[in-house]
Amino acid sequence: MPDLRIDFVSFAYPDTSEYVLRGINLIIPKGQFVLLAGPSGCGKSTLALALAGLIPTRIAGDMEGDIYLAEKSLRAMEINEISQHIGMVFQNPDNQLIQIDVESEVAFGPENLALPRAEIAQRVEEALAYTRMESLAQQEIFVLSGGQKQRVAISATLAMRPSILVLDEPTSDLDPVGTQEVLSVLQTLNKQYGMTIVLVEHKIDEVIPWVDRVLLMDKGRVVVDAPPRMAFNDIPLWDALGVSVPQMVRLARAMPNVFAGTTPLSVDEAYDALASTPFAQVLRERDAEIQQLDALTLRFPSTIPTQAAISWENVELTYGTKQVLHDLNVDVSPEEWVAIIGANGSGKTSMAALAMGFQAPTGGSVWHKGKPVETKNISRQAEHMAYLFQAADTMLFSATVEREFLFGVKNRRKRKGETLFTVDELLETVDLTAHRQSNPFHLSHGQRKRLAIGVLLTRYPDVLILDEPTTGQDEGHARAFLQFLEQLRQQAKFTYVMISHDMQAVAQYATRVIVLHEGRVALDGPPEVVFAQRAKLAASNILPPPIAQLHERLCDGKATRVALDVQAFLRTLEPVVEVRL
């Protein structure tokens, strides 16, 4: 297995003068697991495409320098030759699968190489075994889950027998279960079969425990190139670029005396370092105090009944023979930020779709402020409720930002005694006044998301349903967007219902978390309480943020409330530890 050598590579897309890659110079030895991180637009996807030989052969542009596999330049090789050494897996599994069933998909490459049938069969078997998909070989692809589809895409790439695998955000369209499936497959490929892996990924907390090398990119250059335990020596740099730093690393840096210069990468490592210290004792004592306080407040409940913003009453939803929601009873109060979490297929999206009136429940009813939700009249329902789609791009149709707003204004009906936002006010709210005449597709991802929210506000809704608002964004942009949503909520007194797989976003912003498991509410409460229930969460395939896991374990699994971020964790320990933030 040869090394991959990147020799002063620079690249600019056609018709732009700005270089996306600037003099990248790296050697990736065989068998190394490389994590490629960086903010959106830093050039990491471009570098991945170049490593797989798709730049410049398939995506034209101005490329300087060269990439060598052993001593052979990728430029001198045909793409089908390169793919037998370097395999590429893309973000969206649906776009990279050509066939209908798993076996045909994996066999497609070897068939094109005109290999003997016995060898094709052997390669298919082997490639499916790598990703543990053997039992689904005869399955149709469209019935598979996202994680399984991505595993098929990896198998199909492996059937070309590459020794290097390049993956461009392979988990960003997947739920936590799918993410774990794919990442554990990558771990096996690297550790067990010695394959070289270059992984572009935002979910740094999940992969950091088993990568060998971390590359941080900014503006087309590699700014950090270090083993994982050294990579975060300059945390302010990572923060400035808006790339997430593992919570355990942040914790270790804030408690230098405890960790004595070591860098834990996983909850296990941090637990080992803290378990035998007095800090664990402090956490347990604090929790006992909280329990006593809770007992007091329970005796004097202070809840004043208010009219729910949305309620699902005895809701049942069935597709054919499949029951998606079972006797669901949930009330969302005004001004709450409710996060609905759960694995794919647990009924989250259905619950939101019922609230928006995309479909009618097969049993029970859904209410908005005491009025039944009008199903099949979405435009009418949209006067009370807005729905931010996961792909905000699908919500934008017009040639300029201003016309996007006018589209909504044109299609609204004024209700009695109501003042509506003007276009100027809305532009101000979403901070796009300067882009009034810009084409929405020339805006950045975050700006487009804000624009999508802005155009929804032309309808003057009071409830916003947010479907995965942070997907596909780097840490910095995701947090900025959530912060914007939080300000908006406080300003305009909105109620949010958010579907999310981003547990750190849920922990930081939601006022209440509802865990769905197989169409039933498994847990419901404030995030610090819900994230303390490790066993129940595990049964629902949810992994709390690392710091919450650590807190729960240090309290021997008996914590009633857990810290949701590193600062909160340190505050709990405050009198004991000298906090360095």
Place this chain on the structure above:
Amino acid sequence: MSVVNGIAQFFLHNIVGSTVLGYILMFVVPLALPGVFIKLVGIQGLRHLFSYEPKASIIHKLDPRLKILYPLVVSTLSVFLNWNYVFLLLFVTIIPWILLRTSAQRLRVVLTMVLAPAIGLIWSQGLFYTQGDVLHHLLFPFPATISWFGSPGLSSTGLLNGLEQAGRVIVAASASFILLFTTKPSEIIWAFYKFRLPAAVGLAFTAALRFVPQLLERLSVLLKAMQVRGYDLTVPRWWELREWPGYVGRVFACIPIVTVPLLIDSLRSTSVMAMVADARAFGSKPERTVLREHTLTTADIIAICALVGLTVLVVLLVSLHIGNRQM
């Protein structure tokens, strides 16, 4: 009886009545068909229409080459046959459907997709067929008030001609959907290869098959997004006549709005798929091998015999001037 006569008199001979009837004849079909189509098929239905339906039927197991030939042969035969024999042929094409036992949902979609254009064809031919002695076969001549429409009226020869053409359309569609529903893309690529056609043709065909459901999925999200943004696409009830023109107008107006994002999105995903096909060495070798080679079974032989028998029968009928096309 006299009341009925009176109504008939009004609509057929009174200038006002016949104008009203003329307008109804002109517009009911073109306005109702899209409505029926949306109601019975919808976007979800279209997804079913262009996708493989996994099933363990005997039709699924047949040689894919045979399934590609079948619609070609049957359509060709229908061109040479006179219309009444075309309808006999239509009965023959129902046999595979019976063997397939497709789901009721798909059946509804197929029937709508096949019958809606057929009805449209009969209607348009009925009004606009101008060959031969149409003027002497007018069932309902249009009054002078709607001469602007350019049709002399509803003619029996036109309707008959429409029916004949419709038979051929239905036969071809019925046979083609068998191919679409029961053949996997990998089998289609294999069959194209065996026919010595360029493999790229097979890939284009299968890419389209995989692509259509995704395209429709995106379209459904886009339409939802438009409605969330206040664009009213709620279907009015059939009696809310005043709402319908506005609804139809909005449906047409949304076509250009959704087309651009749909195209951009589709182009993006096809570019990834193209890169993947290249990376999987597609087209890199003149030869191609396959993992699953189809071997002829008894069912295949029976099906081939049936198709050959059918062809011979048609050739006989035509050469004996029994069932050949009169016009």
